[in-house]
Amino acid sequence: MKASDVRAFTADQLKDELAKLKREQFNLRFQKATGQLEKSSRINEVRKDIARVKTIARQKAAEVKA
Structure with a gap:
């Protein structure tokens, strides 16, 4: 997975991707x-x-707050 691909995700998609990766890691x-x-x-x-x-x-969270 490339960083450029991940940057295109929304916050919800990032959350889902993180959950999927943690499940795979387990x-x-x-x-x-x-x-x-x-x-x-x-x-x-x-x-x-x-x-x-x-x-x-x-x-992305820092950009929203700034």
């Missing part, structure tokens, strides 16, 4: 614990996507 951690995880690099990708979504959501 599932990946669960798969890792049970030894079923095939692509371990996906964990880092999801972590970075979560950080990206949170950062852009915070930036």
Whole structure:
């Protein structure tokens, strides 16, 4: 997921995307614990996507207040 794609989202879409990514992160951690995880690099990708979504959501909230 690219930052330019995330910037096009509305606040509600960012919230939904964050929830989806957190759910995926939980599932990946669960798969890792049970030894079923095939692509371990996906964990880092999801972590970075979560950080990206949170950062852009915070930036948009700051723009509204300013």
